[in-house]
Amino acid sequence: MLADNATDWDYEISSENRFLRLNLLELWRYRDLLLMFVQRDIVTVYKQTILGPIWFVLQPLFTTLIFVVLFGRIAGLSPDGVPQFAFYLIGITLWSYFSDTLNVTSKTFTDNSNIFGKVYFPRLVIPLSKVLSGFLKFLMQFGFFIVLWLYYILITRQVTPNWYILLTPLLLLDIVLLSLGLGIMITSLTTKYRDLTFLISFGMQLFMYATPVAYSMSNPKISKYHSYIWFNPLTSLFEAFKYGFLGTGVFSIKWLLYSVGVTFIVLLLSIYVFNKVEKKFIDTV
Amino acid sequence: MSRIVIKVENISKLYRLGQIGTGTLTHDLKRMWAKYRGKEDPYQKIGTVNDRSKKADSDYVWALNDISFEIGDGDILGIVGKNGSGKSTLLKILSRITSPTTGNIKIKGSVASLLEVGTGFHAEMTGRENIYMNGAILGMTKKEISSKFDEIVDFAGVQMYVDTPVKRYSSGMYVRLAFAVAAHLDTDILIIDEVLAVGDADFQKKCLSKMSDVSKNQGKTVLFVSHNIYAVSEICNIGIMLENGILAYKGNIADTLTKYIANKHGGTEVYVTSNKEFLFNGIQNLNVLNDLSPNSDIHFLLSFTSRNIYLVNTMIDFNLYNENNENVVHSRSNWLEFKFDIKPNSNYLIEYKVKSPKLSPGKYFLTVYLYHGTGFPILHIDNIEACTINAKNYFGKSLYLDNVISNTVPEFEIKLGSE
Numbered sequence: 001m002l003a004d005n006a007t008d009w010d011y012e013i014s015s016e017n018r019f020l021r022l023n024l025l026e027l028w029r030y031r032d033l034l035l036m037f038v039q040r041d042i043v044t045v046y047k048q049t050i051l052g053p054i055w056f057v058l059q060p061l062f063t064t065l066i067f068v069v070l071f072g073r074i075a076g077l078s079p080d081g082v083p084q085f086a087f088y089l090i091g092i093t094l095w096s097y098f099s100d101t102l103n104v105t106s107k108t109f110t111d112n113s114n115i116f117g118k119v120y121f122p123r124l125v126i127p128l129s130k131v132l133s134g135f136l137k138f139l140m141q142f143g144f145f146i147v148l149w150l151y152y153i154l155i156t157r158q159v160t161p162n163w164y165i166l167l168t169p170l171l172l173l174d175i176v177l178l179s180l181g182l183g184i185m186i187t188s189l190t191t192k193y194r195d196l197t198f199l200i201s202f203g204m205q206l207f208m209y210a211t212p213v214a215y216s217m218s219n220p221k222i223s224k225y226h227s228y229i230w231f232n233p234l235t236s237l238f239e240a241f242k243y244g245f246l247g248t249g250v251f252s253i254k255w256l257l258y259s260v261g262v263t264f265i266v267l268l269l270s271i272y273v274f275n276k277v278e279k280k281f282i283d284t285v
Numbered sequence: 286m287s288r289i290v291i292k293v294e295n296i297s298k299l300y301r302l303g304q305i306g307t308g309t310l311t312h313d314l315k316r317m318w319a320k321y322r323g324k325e326d327p328y329q330k331i332g333t334v335n336d337r338s339k340k341a342d343s344d345y346v347w348a349l350n351d352i353s354f355e356i357g358d359g360d361i362l363g364i365v366g367k368n369g370s371g372k373s374t375l376l377k378i379l380s381r382i383t384s385p386t387t388g389n390i391k392i393k394g395s396v397a398s399l400l401e402v403g404t405g406f407h408a409e410m411t412g413r414e415n416i417y418m419n420g421a422i423l424g425m426t427k428k429e430i431s432s433k434f435d436e437i438v439d440f441a442g443v444q445m446y447v448d449t450p451v452k453r454y455s456s457g458m459y460v461r462l463a464f465a466v467a468a469h470l471d472t473d474i475l476i477i478d479e480v481l482a483v484g485d486a487d488f489q490k491k492c493l494s495k496m497s498d499v500s501k502n503q504g505k506t507v508l509f510v511s512h513n514i515y516a517v518s519e520i521c522n523i524g525i526m527l528e529n530g531i532l533a534y535k536g537n538i539a540d541t542l543t544k545y546i547a548n549k550h551g552g553t554e555v556y557v558t559s560n561k562e563f564l565f566n567g568i569q570n571l572n573v574l575n576d577l578s579p580n581s582d583i584h585f586l587l588s589f590t591s592r593n594i595y596l597v598n599t600m601i602d603f604n605l606y607n608e609n610n611e612n613v614v615h616s617r618s619n620w621l622e623f624k625f626d627i628k629p630n631s632n633y634l635i636e637y638k639v640k641s642p643k644l645s646p647g648k649y650f651l652t653v654y655l656y657h658g659t660g661f662p663i664l665h666i667d668n669i670e671a672c673t674i675n676a677k678n679y680f681g682k683s684l685y686l687d688n689v690i691s692n693t694v695p696e697f698e699i700k701l702g703s704e
Contacts, residue, residue, distance in 0.1 A: 009292075013381055014389035033421035040418060044409045047450075118401040119422050120381040279384040282377070283300065 027122050037129030042136055056140045060096060064089045071214040079216045079248045083158050089145050090245060091213040094238060097138040098179045099204050104130040105183025106200055109191045109281050116282060123278040127184050131176055149245060164244035164251060171237050178233060178263045185270035188277040192284040212238045217250040230255050233262040287357035288393070290474060290506050291379070296388035298349040298374050298530075312344075348374045349385070350530045356523075361500045361507045363521030363538055365514075365545045370527040372510045373478065376400060379508065380476050394473030394506070397423050401478075403463030408452035412443055412462055415451050419466045433469045440495075441465035461488060468495045474506045475499065496520055518542055518593050518629065539629070542595050562594040563627065563655065563664050569634070574672035578679055579643045579694050583672055585651065589633040589664075596627040596657060603637055604652040606668065607645070613692050614642055643695045646676040 027034075046052040067088040072078040078087050105127040109116065112126055152159040190196045208214075211234045215222055222229070229235050236255035243251040301312075349371045356362050366372050377383050379390065380398030405422040406415050416437055420430040430437075438444055441462040443454070451459055477496070497520050500507045511517050517524070517538065524541030526534040534544045566588040568574065577583060585603075600623075605614035616639070618624065627633070651671035655664040679694070 008393065009391040010393050010395070012389055012391050013378065013384060015385050015387055029426075030421075030424075032425075032427040036418050036421050036427075040407060040410065040414075043414075044407060047409045115405055115422065117377075117382060118404045119398060120396075121422060121424065279381075282383045 023122065027124060027128075030121050030125050033121060034125050034129050034132070037125065038133045038136070041129065041133035053140060056137050057144045060089060060092045060141050061144070063092050063096075067092065067214055075214075077215040077219060077221065079219060081158075082246050082248045083152050083156070086145070086148055086152055086159065087216075087242070087246060087248065088214070089148065090242060091238065093138065093141045093145055094175065094241060095208060095211065095213045096141070097134055098175050098234065099208070100137075101131055101134045101176065101179040102183045102186075103200070103204070104134070105180055106186035106190070106197075108184060108187040109277070110187070110197075113282065124184075124274070127180060127187075130183075131180050135176070159245075160247050161245055162243070162247060164240060167240060167244060171241055174237055174260060174263050175234070177267055178259075181263065181266035181270040183270075184274045185266065188270070188273040188281075191277055191281040207232075211235060212242075212249070216242060216248055218248060230258075233259040235259075287359060289355050290358050290393045291356040291508075292391045293352060293354050293379075294388055294390070296349055296352045296375070296378060296385045296390065297347060298371075298378065298383075299386040300346050300348045302344050302346055347530050349378070349527075351388075352527075352532045353388075354525055354532065354535050356506060356508070359500075359504045359506055360523055361509065361521045363517040363524040363541065364508065364510045364527065365512075365517060365524060365541060366527035366533075371530040372527055373400075374530075375527065376476055376478050376508070376510055392474065395424065396474045396476065397470045397472040398476035399423070399467045399470075399478065400476070402460065402467055406451060406459070406463060409450055411450055412438075412447045412454070415462070416466055419463065420470075423467065423470055424472065425470065429471060433471075437462075437465045437469050440468060440491075457488075464488075464492055468492070468499070472505070474508070476508045478510045493519065514542060514545075514595050518595060543628070562592045564590045564592070565653070565664065565666050566590055568651075568669070568671060577672055577674045578677065579646065579674055580641055580679060580696070582641055583639040585637040585671065587635045587637065587653065589635065591627050591629055591631050591633065593629050594627055594663075595629060596663070598624045598657060599627055599663065600624050600656055601635065602654040602656075605639070605642075605644075605671070606650045606652065607692060608647050611692065613644060613649070614639055643693045644674050645689045645692055645694050646674045648673050 046055060049055065051058070064085060068078075068084050072084040072088065078084045104111075108123070108127050108130075116123065149159065149161075153161065186196055186200060210229060210232050212229070217226065217229065217235065217239050230252070236252050236259045239249040240251050240256060242249040352371075352375065364372050364375065374383075376398065377400070378385050380396065380400065382398075382400075403419065405418050407418065410418065413434075416434065417427065417430050421427065438447055441458070441464070443458050443462055446454060446458065451462070454462070493516055496507070496509075499505055500520060507520070509517065509521055521538045524534075524536065524538040525532060526541050526545050534541055536544075569586040569588050570584070574583070574585070600618045602618060603614070603616045604612050607613050616637070625633075648670065649672045650668040651666070652668055653664070653666040657663060676689075
C-alpha cells in the first residue's frame with residue numbers, strides 16, 4: 001500500500017499560470033549549466049579558425065571604418081572636436097551588443113526547440129547565457145575601444161572624459177535588460193505566429209537609424225527629429241555613454257529615467273509572457 | 286509500505302489537429318473571450334478520442350484523457366501501449382516539457398528525464414566538454430559530473446578520444462558516450478523513453494543491466510517506456526497500459542503485459558532480445574525414436590521452457606536431414622495455420638508428427654526454427670540427432686534392406702501382368 005504524504009511535494013505540474021512566477025531558486029541550481037552554455041558559445045565560435053577571438057574585434061573595426069567614411073566624411077554627421085574613429089567605434093560597439101543580444105534571445109525557442117523538446121531546465125537559462133556570452137564578446141570589443149580612447153586622452157589629447165563615466169555599469173545594465181526583455185518577448189510571441197520574425201530582420205536596421213549610433217543628439221542637423229528620437233529608450237543611454245567618455249552628446253536625466261522605466265515595464269511584461277509560453281511552446285513551435 | 290513520490294491526478298492533454306494558421310488566431314480569440322466571460326474553453330468540449338485510424342470529427346484531439354495513477358518510492362513503472370497511444374505525451378508532461386491541459390501532477394524528489402540520449406551534444410566540442418554539457422543539461426552540477434567523470438568515460442569505453450571533438454567519433458562511440466552520461470545521473474526519479482534502442486547488441490545488454498542495477502540496487506524510482514517487452518518485464522515491477530489516450534490498465538507488470546499482448550492480437554511490435562529466454566530441453570521420447578521402421582509414424586515430443594518472454598503468434602518449422610545432410614522432410618506450422626503464445630516461466634511440450642514418411646533406413650537429424658509471426662527469430666536448434674530407422678521386417682520379410690540409394694522407400698508392388 002502507498003502512503004499519502006499530504007503536502008510536502010517538491011513541485012507540482014499543472015496547467016495553471018501563476019502571474020510572474022519566476023523561480024529564481026531553480027535558476028540558481030542550474031548556474032553550472034548557464035556557465036557551460038556561455039563557455040560553449042564562446043569556445044565554439046572560433047574553433048577551426050586561425051584568428052580566433054581576434055574576429056570579435058575585427059568586426060566592429062571594419063564597420064567603424066565604413067561609418068567614418070559614410071557618415072563622417074560624406075554625410076558629415078560626426079560632431080566637431082571629437083575623433084571620428086572613437087565616436088563611431090563606441091556607438092557601434094554598444095549597438096552591436098544590443099542588437100546581437102536581441103537577435104539571439106529572440107530566437108530562443110525556435111533555435112532550441114530540439115533541446116527544449118527533450119529535457120527540462122529553466123528555459124531562461126538560454127537567453128541569460130546569450131546575454132553573458134554576448135557580454136564577454138562586448139568586453140573584448142570595449143577593451144579595444146578603451147585602448148584607443150586612452151590613446152586619444154594621453155597622446156593626442158583630443159578627448160576629455162568626465163565623471164559621468166561612473167554611470168557606465170548602470171547604463172550597460174539597462175541596455176542588457178532592455179535587449180533581453182525585448183528578445184524574450186519576441187521569442188515568446190513568435191512560437192505560434194511566425195510573423196514577427198520578418199519584422200525583426202528589417203526592423204533592427206530601422207531601429208539603428210533611430211538610435212544615436214552614427215550621429216549625436218547635439219548635432220543641429222537632426223534637431224527637428226529630436227522629439228521622436230528621444231522616445232527611443234536607447235537614445236538617452238547611448239548619449240549618456242558618449243557624454244561620459246567623449247564629452248560629446250546630450251546628457252538628459254529625464255530621458256534616462258524614462259529609459260529605465262521602459263526597461264522595467266518591458267522586462268516585467270516579457271517575463272510574464274515568457275513564463276506563460278515556456279510551458280506549452282513545444283506544442284506549437 | 287512505501288511513500289508516494291509521484292501522484293498523477295486527472296491529467297488530460299488536448300492537441301490541435303492540422304496546421305497553425307489564421308484559423309488558430311480566431312480560435313485563440315474565441316478562447317480568450319470565453320475565458321474573459323468566465324466560461325469554459327469552448328474547444329475542450331469537442332475534442333475527439335485519440336484513435337488515429339479514424340477520421341477526426343473535430344479539430345481537436347485528446348492525446349491523453351483523464352489519466353490518474355500513483356507511484357511509490359522505489360517503484361519501477363513500465364508504460365506500454367501502441368504507437369500513438371499517448372505514452373510520449375505522458376512522459377513529456379511528467380518531465381515538464383509541456384504542461385497538461387487539465388489536471389495536475391505532484392512530485393517528491395529530483396527528476397531527470399531521458400527522452401533522448403546526447404541532448405545538447407555539440408559536434409565541435411570534445412568528449413570531455415560534451416560530458417559536462419550534457420550532464421549539466423540533465424540537471425547535474427559541475428562537481429557531480431567531475432566526481433563521476435572517470436566512471437562515465439570508462440563505461441563508454443572512449444578513454445582514448447576524450448579530448449577529440451565528438452564530430453570525429455564513430456556513431457557507436459557517440460551513442461555510447463551519450464548513454465554513459467545518462468546512466469550516471471544521480472536523481473531520485475528517472476524518466477526513460479526507449480533510449481535502449483541504441484548501440485550494438487552487447488552495449489544494449491550493458492545498458493539494460495545498468496538500468497536494472499540503478500533501479501534495483503540504488504532504490505531509484507523509474508518510469509520506463511518501451512516497446513521492448515523483454516526489457517520492460519525484466520526491469521519493471523508495476524505497469525500501466527495506455528490505449529488511445531486512455532488509461533486502459535494499471536497493475537503489476539506481468540498482468541499489464543499479458544493484457545497488452547492479449548490486446549494486440551498479432552501486433553508487430555513484440556520483440557525478444559535474447560534467445561536465452563526460450564530454452565530447448567530436448568526430445569522426450571528419444572528411446573522410442575531409436576527404433577523405427579520406414580513405415581511407422583514419426584512422433585517427436587519436444588520440450589521447451591520459457592523465462593522472461595511474452596510472445597504471441599509464435600510459429601515453428603521443422604526440417605529432417607539424413608546422414609548426407611540432405612533435407613528429406615520440411616514442415617511449416619503456418620501451412621497448418623498453427624501458432625501459439627508464449628507466456629513467461631512456463632513449460633511447453635510440442636508434438637510434431639510425421640505420418641509414415643517411408644524414409645530409408647539410417648540416422649536422421651532434426652532442425653527446428655521458432656520465430657515470431659513477423660519473422661523475428663526466437664530460437665534455432667540445429668541438427669540434433671533425432672531418430673534412427675531400421676529396415677527390419679519391412680515389407681513383411683525377415684531380411685534387412687540393403688543397398689538403398691534413395692531417400693525414401695515407399696511400399697511398392699511388382700507384378701507380372703497377364704496379357
